[in-house]
Amino acid sequence: MSHPVAHEVNFDGLIGPSHSFGGMADGNIASTHNEGHVSNPRQAALQGVRKMRQLLNAGLIQGVLPPLPRPNFDFLVAAGFHGTDQQIISAAATQAPGLLKAAYSASPMWTANAATISPSADTTDGRVHITPANLSSMLHRSHEQSDTTALLCSIFENENHFAVHSALPSHQDFSDEGAANHIRLCKQHGTAGLEIFIYGREPGELHNHGFPARQSRLASDRIISAHQLQPDRSLLWQQSKRAIDAGAFHNDVVCVGHLDTLFFHENAFDDPGRFLAQIRQQSEDLFELHTIMVRETDVPLDDAVKSYLFNSQIVQTPDRERFVLIAPKDTQAIETTNNFCKELVKGNGPIEHVEFVDVRESMRNGGGPACLRLRVVLTSAELEAAHSGVILDNDKLDQLEQAITEHYRDRVEISDFADIAFANECRAARESILDIVSLGSLA
Numbered sequence: 001m002s003h004p005v006a007h008e009v010n011f012d013g014l015i016g017p018s019h020s021f022g023g024m025a026d027g028n029i030a031s032t033h034n035e036g037h038v039s040n041p042r043q044a045a046l047q048g049v050r051k052m053r054q055l056l057n058a059g060l061i062q063g064v065l066p067p068l069p070r071p072n073f074d075f076l077v078a079a080g081f082h083g084t085d086q087q088i089i090s091a092a093a094t095q096a097p098g099l100l101k102a103a104y105s106a107s108p109m110w111t112a113n114a115a116t117i118s119p120s121a122d123t124t125d126g127r128v129h130i131t132p133a134n135l136s137s138m139l140h141r142s143h144e145q146s147d148t149t150a151l152l153c154s155i156f157e158n159e160n161h162f163a164v165h166s167a168l169p170s171h172q173d174f175s176d177e178g179a180a181n182h183i184r185l186c187k188q189h190g191t192a193g194l195e196i197f198i199y200g201r202e203p204g205e206l207h208n209h210g211f212p213a214r215q216s217r218l219a220s221d222r223i224i225s226a227h228q229l230q231p232d233r234s235l236l237w238q239q240s241k242r243a244i245d246a247g248a249f250h251n252d253v254v255c256v257g258h259l260d261t262l263f264f265h266e267n268a269f270d271d272p273g274r275f276l277a278q279i280r281q282q283s284e285d286l287f288e289l290h291t292i293m294v295r296e297t298d299v300p301l302d303d304a305v306k307s308y309l310f311n312s313q314i315v316q317t318p319d320r321e322r323f324v325l326i327a328p329k330d331t332q333a334i335e336t337t338n339n340f341c342k343e344l345v346k347g348n349g350p351i352e353h354v355e356f357v358d359v360r361e362s363m364r365n366g367g368g369p370a371c372l373r374l375r376v377v378l379t380s381a382e383l384e385a386a387h388s389g390v391i392l393d394n395d396k397l398d399q400l401e402q403a404i405t406e407h408y409r410d411r412v413e414i415s416d417f418a419d420i421a422f423a424n425e426c427r428a429a430r431e432s433i434l435d436i437v438s439l440g441s442l443a
């Protein structure tokens with residue numbers, strides 16, 4: 001059967017001007033460890049833009065999602081603060097500094113948590129289905145969903161091609177962290193794939209062990225239904241408790257899939273042998289599975305979490321037959337992961353080359369290259385129907401760099417949040433970015 005050609009478009013989150021180290025993400029070791037350190041939003045955002053440019057210049061289609069409004073005054077007003085912006089900020093700074101910190105959270109940069117996406121090749125109605133994540137397990141991320149939904153509705157407005165759902169109900173039983181716990185395997189982007197949903201806990205169970213398990217099984221199950229996926233082409237599987245307790249608060253810290261290839265740590269999943277057998281059984285008519293399973297003896301789970309080896313992007317550039325692994329620079333600094341990367345490209349396996357990228361500022365909050373991007377598989381007609389302002393070229397990247405250099409500080413501490421001048425700067429920065437991507441109506 002013929003099928004339309006489709007492309008994987010990476011939508012990276014542009015790191016916002018309030019990027020900081022709030023220590024707000026329980027179970028995320030880097031976030032806890034770096035709490036209170038001085039951040040450099042300008043450098044953070046420029047690092048992110050450099051990664052986007054690298055992928056664009058490698059021949060891939062690259063998109064961007066602008067930062068959300070910060071501080072989030074709607075969140076502060078909902079939390080009982082009132083008056084002018086200045087009064088709201090002063091009152092929050094003195095009465096509830098933790099809420100003010102949450103209102104400034106730059107965590108929307110990690111767009112792998114923005115939504116779950118099912119390409120049109122997988123859905124019964126032939127549309128791309130999009131469910132914004134409710135992120136209800138962490139306070140500082142729980143208020144992303146309404147602005148994320150508005151943003152995704154603006155970009156994927158055309159209802160003939162796209163179905164943007166509401167986020168799932170905001171309750172811990174429905175706790176959903178988006179694409180970070182979703183793997184789609186397929187032969188080609190445009191052919192039907194197997195969508196795998198990795199959950200951390202059953203509804204009703206908050207902690208299943210030490211660190212919180214963020215994704216609930218019920219949330220994943222409801223997304224399968226909303227996205228009209230075929231039961232035989234979707235699979236729910238549990239993340240191993242051991243991985244969560246080692247700091248893999250999302251599955252994409254220990255696993256990444258691309259086309260027919262699954263790259264993962266042997267301790268990523270509950271009962272990995274049965275998991276792989278199940279994938280093989282369900283994918284028989286769809287693709288031939290290739291696996292790269294990394295042994296604990298080669299890369300201990302702790303090194304995997306420290307280095308974020310698995311939070312790499314696997315991409316296929318037009319000039320190569322096999323894949324490129326876009327890995328965080330930090331994997332070079334750790335002996336086991338550095339050695340692993342050297343060995344990986346020696347054989348004739350699916351990955352031919354490793355490219356290291358510096359996203360250090362994001363990494364210090366537990367966000368690697370793969371956290372910074374939301375993958376959206378689009379046919380040419382769907383790409384045409386999406387808002388073109390967010391699809392990048394070098395000129396737009398230059399403009400973004402200029403706006404960052406002009407508006408972002410190179411030093412931010414949590415105490416800066418109490419200053420209305422900083423809030424105004426954040427607003428001005430966002431407005432200039434929205435102009436560049438022609439989304440001024442969201443200002």
Ligand code: SUG
Pocket residue numbers: 020021022023024025028031032107110112113141180249250252253365366367368370371372
């Ligand atoms: O939700 N860090 C984010 C990192 C998200 C990484 N995303 C993926 N794995 N896909 C989180 O834990 C830290 C913010 C702070 O503490 O200031 C934070 O939210």
